[in-house]
Amino acid sequence: MSLVKRPTASAEWFLPGILAGMWFTLRKMVFNIFHQSKMETLNYPEQKYEYGPRFKGNHVLTVKKDGSIRCTACMLCATNCPAQCIKITAAESTDPTVEKYPIAYEIDVLRCVFCGFCEEACPVDAIRMGPEWQTAALNGSKFTYDIQQLAYRPQLKGGIVSVLDDHERHGAGI
Amino acid sequence: MPKIKINGNEVEVPQGSTIIQAFKATGVEICHYCWHPGLSVAGVCRLCMVQIEGMPKLQIACNTEVKEGMVINNTSDVVKETVRWGLDFHLINHPLDCPICDQAGECGLQDQYMKFGQYDPEMAENKVKKHKVVDLGPTVVLDSERCILCSRCVRFTDEVSKTNELGIFNRGDRCEIGTVAGKPLANNYSLNTVDICPVGALTSKDFRFRQRVWYLKEADSICPGCSTGCNVKVNYNEEGLWRIRPRENKEVNGHWMCDVGRDSYKFVNLKNRLVAGKVGQRGSWQEVTATDAARSAGLKLRETVAQHGPDSVALVVTGQYTNEEYHRLFTFFTVNLESNNIFHWMNNPETTKDFDGLLFRGDRNPNTKGVVDALGSFALKAKWEDLQSQLSSRKIKVVVVAGPENQAVFPDMTEKITFFAQAESMIWLTAGQSEALNQTGAETWQIPLKTYIEKSGSFTNVQGKVQTFKVGTTIVAQAFTLSEVVELFSGQELNWNLRPHSLGGVKTNYSIANRGAL
Numbered sequence: 001m002s003l004v005k006r007p008t009a010s011a012e013w014f015l016p017g018i019l020a021g022m023w024f025t026l027r028k029m030v031f032n033i034f035h036q037s038k039m040e041t042l043n044y045p046e047q048k049y050e051y052g053p054r055f056k057g058n059h060v061l062t063v064k065k066d067g068s069i070r071c072t073a074c075m076l077c078a079t080n081c082p083a084q085c086i087k088i089t090a091a092e093s094t095d096p097t098v099e100k101y102p103i104a105y106e107i108d109v110l111r112c113v114f115c116g117f118c119e120e121a122c123p124v125d126a127i128r129m130g131p132e133w134q135t136a137a138l139n140g141s142k143f144t145y146d147i148q149q150l151a152y153r154p155q156l157k158g159g160i161v162s163v164l165d166d167h168e169r170h171g172a173g174i
Numbered sequence: 175m176p177k178i179k180i181n182g183n184e185v186e187v188p189q190g191s192t193i194i195q196a197f198k199a200t201g202v203e204i205c206h207y208c209w210h211p212g213l214s215v216a217g218v219c220r221l222c223m224v225q226i227e228g229m230p231k232l233q234i235a236c237n238t239e240v241k242e243g244m245v246i247n248n249t250s251d252v253v254k255e256t257v258r259w260g261l262d263f264h265l266i267n268h269p270l271d272c273p274i275c276d277q278a279g280e281c282g283l284q285d286q287y288m289k290f291g292q293y294d295p296e297m298a299e300n301k302v303k304k305h306k307v308v309d310l311g312p313t314v315v316l317d318s319e320r321c322i323l324c325s326r327c328v329r330f331t332d333e334v335s336k337t338n339e340l341g342i343f344n345r346g347d348r349c350e351i352g353t354v355a356g357k358p359l360a361n362n363y364s365l366n367t368v369d370i371c372p373v374g375a376l377t378s379k380d381f382r383f384r385q386r387v388w389y390l391k392e393a394d395s396i397c398p399g400c401s402t403g404c405n406v407k408v409n410y411n412e413e414g415l416w417r418i419r420p421r422e423n424k425e426v427n428g429h430w431m432c433d434v435g436r437d438s439y440k441f442v443n444l445k446n447r448l449v450a451g452k453v454g455q456r457g458s459w460q461e462v463t464a465t466d467a468a469r470s471a472g473l474k475l476r477e478t479v480a481q482h483g484p485d486s487v488a489l490v491v492t493g494q495y496t497n498e499e500y501h502r503l504f505t506f507f508t509v510n511l512e513s514n515n516i517f518h519w520m521n522n523p524e525t526t527k528d529f530d531g532l533l534f535r536g537d538r539n540p541n542t543k544g545v546v547d548a549l550g551s552f553a554l555k556a557k558w559e560d561l562q563s564q565l566s567s568r569k570i571k572v573v574v575v576a577g578p579e580n581q582a583v584f585p586d587m588t589e590k591i592t593f594f595a596q597a598e599s600m601i602w603l604t605a606g607q608s609e610a611l612n613q614t615g616a617e618t619w620q621i622p623l624k625t626y627i628e629k630s631g632s633f634t635n636v637q638g639k640v641q642t643f644k645v646g647t648t649i650v651a652q653a654f655t656l657s658e659v660v661e662l663f664s665g666q667e668l669n670w671n672l673r674p675h676s677l678g679g680v681k682t683n684y685s686i687a688n689r690g691a692l
Contacts, residue, residue: 072273072274073274073383074273074274074386075386076273079386079388079389090383090384091383092382092383096307099271099274099306099307100274100383123273124273170303172300
């Protein structure tokens with residue numbers, strides 16, 4: 001069954017509505033010219049809005065205190081990911097204190113739906129979603145983020161340190 | 175046959191069986207670690223506790239024989255509490271590294287905790303640190319922290335492989351599994367210890383960290399590694415096969431299989447396979463679809479028979495195909511082409527009778543008995559020497575070779591390919607790629623075949639036992655079984671609606687596959 005909504009009699013009188021809208025625009029324009037500091041819009045891209053740290057933007061892989069990658073390649077994020085955009089290749093580490101680590105960690109950000117399930121699934125605070133949100137790029141291939149991009153991109157200034165440290169945990173008897 | 179009562183239900187079990195066997199036979203759930211149906215009873219985990227009417231204390235089900243009129247239950251509160259806190263003791267020193275543990279997803283501890291545990295741990299002490307990532311030998315890695323000392327692996331090396339490499343060292347909470355100094359765990363059955371390990375203490379080097387087990391699907395099959403024909407489970411996903419594990423069959427392999435057989439997933443995977451038909455000679459190949467290759471090869475075969483008579487063609491078979499395929503192929507040759515030139519290519523006649531006393535045999539073909547039986551039932555008596563003389567006298571124009579799918583067990587591949595190439599034309603039916611074909615001068619058709627996991631059929635093992643298996647997965651969509659090739663050879667059509675689809679990886683979205691090409 002399809003419903004067709006026919007215009008009511010009052011809707012045929014469109015001119016008052018248009019005039020009211022234009023009056024609002026005119027009023028705001030005049031207001032903005034004289035009170036520029038109170039403007040509600042930003043002059044993007046010269047001005048940019050900074051979201052809070054809880055915003056679910058671009059992914060960040062955290063690092064340990066020595067700067068190496070925190071991820072243990074347990075693949076819980078990849079398992080939990082509803083968009084199946086995470087691809088991890090695990091390997092055995094040469095470091096005796098580390099057993100398993102990712103030699104490749106790729107996020108296909110065009111498939112990503114920014115739901116934050118990866119962040120929730122991670123048992124060691126290895127992946128977070130940060131406040132960055134500008135993901136434009138020139139070429140389609142630039143949207144597959146690798147470890148270099150996720151953990152050590154210039155905006156992160158050498159990497160974000162994870163809150164969970166293995167040495168501290170082992171010291172505490174866990 | 176004593177009659178007993180399990181949780182209120184009366185059942186009849188064979189004389190001399192233990193309570194845990196009665197539980198397993200009747201399908202009643204019971205918590206246990208150290209007991210394994212293929213090994214002796216150790217009674218060390220103390221988790222299979224049951225309450226027996228008339229006995230003052232709880233008993234372990236694995237080491238108590240059933241008696242007439244026993245009334246047993248494992249659902250009372252006493253039993254439940256005992257099992258729960260028994261589990262707590264097992265987990266005192268067990269690290270919580272499930273995310274990086276390869277056993278996670280098929281772990282005894284995880285399963286039992288969810289079924290019988292679900293307590294809040296009350297242990298305040300620090301966990302005992304032990305050795306991690308201990309290299310036990312060429313195939314197995316040990317993590318002592320995860321070990322709960324069920325001693326299954328120790329009993330396995332004592333009783334089944336009889337190599338006695340493993341033992342339990344130290345005392346109390348410093349107990350560790352280990353090998354005697356300087357003696358690695360290196361026998362042909364070492365990976366069975368990984369299978370029976372109920373936790374992630376023993377892991378296979380071959381499979382370690384390569385896949386999480388919950389990504390894998392499972393299919394039943396028959397191991398093509400040797401003529402024993404062990405019953406196996408194959409784990410696969412979209413990318414191919416990842417590992418093979420034994421499936422219980424008391425008459426053939428018990429609970430075990432050998433390490434050599436576990437490698438027989440490798441030749442199935444895409445990078446080792448012939449994925450399309452190839453026509454040409456001396457390494458200059460023209461890629462065609464498998465169907466076109468089979469059709470043109472069949473045309474050549476029939477033309478040769480029409481021109482030079484049925485003795486101008488020959489068929490060479492290996493012991494790696496199913497009974498059904500042999501029957502179809504031999505029927506085509508003997509009835510349609512009226513040729514009796516059918517030869518059996520034995521890869522290792524000198525080691526065929528070898529047997530290590532447990533499972534592994536020197537005959538590395540799954541169906542040697544099947545091909546010999548089939549040759550007998552068609553009354554084919556051609557000798558290998560006949561092929562030699564007929565090839566060198568140029569009497570045979572076209573030779574059809576149903577080559578091996580597992581080429582690693584055919585050490586004489588290169589030599590034999592040069593030998594077959596004495597004929598004018600060669601129709602090479604195989605699953606894998608062969609480098610040696612690039613050197614030969616004969617006009618060659620390469621037609622891709624399916625491997626054991628991609629087809630249904632039956633193998634006859636060395637005992638004469640016919641074991642059937644079904645399609646597990648598809649790796650090469652174009653590949654044929656020998657029966658399908660014969661249909662195309664004889665000029666008939668296949669039912670194209672029943673052909674499998676290719677796997678083609680996880681993501682086949684066009685825009686993603688071509689990303690970066692803007």
